[in-house]
Amino acid sequence: MRKLLIGLDVDGTIVHYDGHASERVTSAIKAVLDAGHEVVIATGRSVTGTVPIVDLLGLTSGFLVCSNGAVTAQIAPEEPHGYRLLDCVTFDPRPVLDRLRGAWPDGVVATEVIGEGYLVSDHFPDGELLGDVKVVPWEELAQPTTRITFRSPSGTAEEFVKLADGLGLHGVNYGVGYSAWLDINPEGVSKASALEKIREHHDIDVADTVAVGDHRNDIEMLGWAGRGVAMGQAPDDVKAIADVVTDTVEEDGLAQVLEGLL
Numbered sequence: 001m002r003k004l005l006i007g008l009d010v011d012g013t014i015v016h017y018d019g020h021a022s023e024r025v026t027s028a029i030k031a032v033l034d035a036g037h038e039v040v041i042a043t044g045r046s047v048t049g050t051v052p053i054v055d056l057l058g059l060t061s062g063f064l065v066c067s068n069g070a071v072t073a074q075i076a077p078e079e080p081h082g083y084r085l086l087d088c089v090t091f092d093p094r095p096v097l098d099r100l101r102g103a104w105p106d107g108v109v110a111t112e113v114i115g116e117g118y119l120v121s122d123h124f125p126d127g128e129l130l131g132d133v134k135v136v137p138w139e140e141l142a143q144p145t146t147r148i149t150f151r152s153p154s155g156t157a158e159e160f161v162k163l164a165d166g167l168g169l170h171g172v173n174y175g176v177g178y179s180a181w182l183d184i185n186p187e188g189v190s191k192a193s194a195l196e197k198i199r200e201h202h203d204i205d206v207a208d209t210v211a212v213g214d215h216r217n218d219i220e221m222l223g224w225a226g227r228g229v230a231m232g233q234a235p236d237d238v239k240a241i242a243d244v245v246t247d248t249v250e251e252d253g254l255a256q257v258l259e260g261l262l
Helices: 023-034 047-057 094-100 157-166 191-202 216-224 236-241 253-261
Strands: 005-008 038-042 063-066 071-075 083-088 108-113 117-120 132-135 148-156 172-176 179-186 209-213 227-230
Touching: 005 191, 005 253, 023 038, 023 047, 023 253, 038 047, 038 191, 047 063, 047 071, 047 083, 063 191, 071 191, 094 148, 148 157, 157 172, 157 179, 172 216, 191 209, 191 216, 209 216, 209 253, 216 227, 216 236, 227 236
Parallel strands: 005 038, 005 209, 038 063, 117 132, 209 227
Antiparallel strands: 063 071, 071 083, 108 117, 108 148, 148 179, 172 179
């Protein structure tokens, strides 16, 4: 069996939206690892927010692609925080912040601080940001960062798709989630760009890459992979990019994909 590089999204793919993973999914991930394949967690979560997933799955080695590709880390249980940072891509958020200010009535902004948490313009709904969260004046948000998150408790994903299209953002990469949640990353940075570096490191053929995700921030990753798989609950524009559509997270769609690889 040829060694595969398997990129796995977290929320809505590995874990349900309440944060738990089924026994079937965790067993399937362990099985592909035991078979000698390379599994990479590829998520929009910060590296701090990804550590609980590493612990949940019992991973002791491998790579993590976090912050939608802006951060790459290596699992390292011997390190104080359980990982070793390998690559961080930052950008100047000021032009984007200028466009976001006042763009939505109750919009709040967060800028990521690697390995720590977030600086925010106001309080986010409880549980949405993992790590230390500090409310600061708007001007203090304008420091180099890996990601800006723009959130509205009252808006919808559809409204934010239209908002993002109308903001005229240049020199950045962005994606909208299921809720009114907009992630903005450095230009050219995505889960796919980080996974490509890992693929080259392992000298794995492009045809031997698999990616599974459920979100608009997975579109580049699904297009990059030799076999891109969308979860059953993914939006139609994500499914359109994928080679295969599996069942939903509630139906253990990821487990079905991984079991099929063995």
